[in-house]
Every structure is written in C-alpha cells, then in structure tokens.
Amino acid sequence: MGIFGIVIPFFTFLMGLFYIGGIWNPIEKIPELNYLVINEDAGCVGVQCTGAFKNINLGSSFDGLNGKGAGNFEVTNGTIENAIDKIDKHEYWMALHVPQNFTMTILANLLSTDKTDVVVTRVYDEARSFTTVTFVKKVFDKVQEAFHAELIKEIEKKMEALSVLTSSTPMTFNPLFRIEGITYVDNNLYPIDVYGQYFCTFVSFILIWIGTIAVALITHFVFPLEGHWVEKKDTQNAIAKTIGAKTATTVALLFVICLIISIIPLCCGTVTMKKGYGAVLFFFFFFSLSGIGVNNLIVHLFHFINFYLIACTFMILQFITCGGVIHRDLQYSFFSIGKAFPMFYATREIKYIYFGSGKHTQASNILIILGWAIIFLVASYYLYYLELKTKRKNYLKRNSK
Numbered sequence: 001m002g003i004f005g006i007v008i009p010f011f012t013f014l015m016g017l018f019y020i021g022g023i024w025n026p027i028e029k030i031p032e033l034n035y036l037v038i039n040e041d042a043g044c045v046g047v048q049c050t051g052a053f054k055n056i057n058l059g060s061s062f063d064g065l066n067g068k069g070a071g072n073f074e075v076t077n078g079t080i081e082n083a084i085d086k087i088d089k090h091e092y093w094m095a096l097h098v099p100q101n102f103t104m105t106i107l108a109n110l111l112s113t114d115k116t117d118v119v120v121t122r123v124y125d126e127a128r129s130f131t132t133v134t135f136v137k138k139v140f141d142k143v144q145e146a147f148h149a150e151l152i153k154e155i156e157k158k159m160e161a162l163s164v165l166t167s168s169t170p171m172t173f174n175p176l177f178r179i180e181g182i183t184y185v186d187n188n189l190y191p192i193d194v195y196g197q198y199f200c201t202f203v204s205f206i207l208i209w210i211g212t213i214a215v216a217l218i219t220h221f222v223f224p225l226e227g228h229w230v231e232k233k234d235t236q237n238a239i240a241k242t243i244g245a246k247t248a249t250t251v252a253l254l255f256v257i258c259l260i261i262s263i264i265p266l267c268c269g270t271v272t273m274k275k276g277y278g279a280v281l282f283f284f285f286f287f288s289l290s291g292i293g294v295n296n297l298i299v300h301l302f303h304f305i306n307f308y309l310i311a312c313t314f315m316i317l318q319f320i321t322c323g324g325v326i327h328r329d330l331q332y333s334f335f336s337i338g339k340a341f342p343m344f345y346a347t348r349e350i351k352y353i354y355f356g357s358g359k360h361t362q363a364s365n366i367l368i369i370l371g372w373a374i375i376f377l378v379a380s381y382y383l384y385y386l387e388l389k390t391k392r393k394n395y396l397k398r399n400s401k
Helices: 002-022 026-032 058-065 080-088 102-107 130-166 175-180 195-221 238-268 277-301 304-321 333-340 342-355 359-398
Strands: 034-039 072-077 094-098 119-124 183-188
Touching: 002 304, 002 333, 026 130, 034 058, 034 080, 058 072, 058 094, 058 102, 058 130, 080 094, 080 119, 094 130, 102 130, 119 130, 195 238, 195 277, 195 304, 195 342, 238 277, 238 359, 277 304, 277 342, 277 359, 304 333, 304 342, 333 342, 342 359
Parallel strands: 034 072, 034 094, 119 183
Antiparallel strands: 094 119
16 A cells, blocks of 8 residues: 555656656756857958957957857857867857958948858757757847847947048948848758657667666566576586576577667668667667666565666656756756766767767766676676575575485
C-alpha cells in the first residue's frame, strides 16, 4: 500500500516535474545569452570624413544592442577568424563580424540613387543546440530591425545638425537601404541538414538507457545460468564462471541493442557522419557501459518496482538536462545538474562524431563517461560477487552431508 499510495505517485510527480520544468518558457532566458561582436570597421576614411563624419566608426554602434532583449553583446576588435574560433569553442552563441568597410558602405547610401549593400557576417554553430540557435536567430532578427532604424535615425540627426550650420539640404538615406537595412550573411560552422538526425543525438541515448534497464532486469531476475555453477557441489571457481557468463551475456545484449539503434538513422535517409559509422557504433556501446553499471547497481539495491521507478526517473532527469532538447543556458539553474551525468557528455560527443561540433570537449566527454562506467561497474560487480558468495555458501551448507 505504501508503494502504490506514496512511492509511485511521488516518482510520477518527479518525472513530470523534471520533464515539464526542463522545457518551461526557454524564451525567458534569452536575454542572458552571450554574443560577440568582432569589429574590424576602419571607420570613415578619406578626404570627405570631416565635420559630422570625422572619426566616426559605426561598427562600434553594435554595443547598443545590449539591453534590447537578445542578450549580452561584447564588442571587441579582430577578424572573421577570431569570430569563428570563439564560436567553434562554444564561448558565445553568435558572433557578428563587422567588415572594414562597414562605415563607408553605410555612408555611401546617403543621397544615393543606388543602394549599396552593407554586409555583416553572423557566425554560429547550429549543431551545438539546434533549438537554442533557432530561438537566438528569431530574437536577433527582431532586435537588428530596431538597431537599423535607430542607426539611421542617429546618422540623419547628425546630418540635420550639419545642414543647419551650413544652410544646406540635409542628406537622407537611399529608400531601399532604409527599408531593407543591413544584410546579415550566415556562416553556420556545423549545419544540421536533417532535423531528425539532430533529434537522434539525444533520443538514441534514451533508447540505449532503456536497453540497459532491460538488460539489468533480464540478467538479474531471469538469467538462466544464475545457479548453473553456484548450485553444484563439485564445481571449481563457480562464482567466477557465473560472473563471466553474465558479463558475456550482458555484452552481447548491449552490442545488439547499440547496433540496432545505430542503424535506425541509416534506414531513414541521408545521415551526416563526420567520423564514420564505426565511431558511432563504438561510442554507443561505450556509453551503454555507464548505463549498465548504474542500473546493475540499482537493481542490486532495490526490489523490482522501486528499481524501475528510480531508473526511469533518473533517465528522464538525464534526458531533460543533457542539452539535447534545450540547452541548459535556457533552463532554470537546477537543470545544470545535468553536467554531472553521463548522458550530458554523450550528447556532446555524438554531435562531434556526427557533425564535427565541439571537438574541444572530446577529452572531458570520454573521461567522465569512462569514470561513470568504471565506478558503477565495479560497485555493481562487487555486490553481485557478495550475492553469489552468500548463495554458494548457503547451498554448500544445505548440502554438506
């Protein structure tokens, strides 16, 4: 009655809270994201750069984007290579590269019958978090419209002041430039060609984790060789043989599960695999070792119902904090707990294997998952050894005569 009246409702509440809370209103966190503006603008150069145009550098105006709702913009000097490097290392969500001729091409649209394109490059990494980058681009599109209108208004205000002093007609912008504004050219370092494949970067690990739960249950409750050696009086190394047989069975089952999950995307259509299929299959199996370690330990500590509830709750907590559905920067601070779990690092690593994004995180991804696998496998095998030792001892005691 305690299980049905308290335990099951409690864990159901936790699972729902983790899932719904983890995706609740991510737009609210957009103003906290960080962006970089690489300003390579040379400013106004030439003999005409006097008066109101003297020492003007419109590239620095991008610091006015702060406080507009898109996030925090840091303006610095540099080149397009600097912008690419910063985004490649996941230091910012987007980098804007302002070219050397930015100021001059904007001013070229004053009193001009032909529109001169003003181009700024947006650098981002779509594979880092498809949903987050989608939010970022939509919000930035709105912000840049307001920025363009404000920039034009500011320059024309200076032109009016200059016309008063010189008793001349104030200069105005070309109508097309006024309407269309600055052209933003996207440099997507690691594009997602098929959304379904990005979906696989975290759903695949959910499926693998479910597989490890199933394997833990099967090998614990219905393993046919459990008593084959332990309950035979004259068997040598009975415990070692039983552990070896269970290990071989577990490895075989996990490999089949990982093989099936790894070929599902191949059955659906075109798949991007920067590091090849072999790397995908190996990494899936490598991740499954951490899952089987955790679930084997839990299954030795709790009976069936509690094991199942705890295992599922932990799986959902990992799923919503792994950065697959929504990046942790758009979640409440509690969900940063995902950085302690193996699925977070698995999701990062498979994005590198699939798309090439996040190479700088590869060492930490592998080491942390390996740490989870070693610690929990050792602990679970130790409990299994104690269980078999007790079972063997009791059998020999019952059959001592």
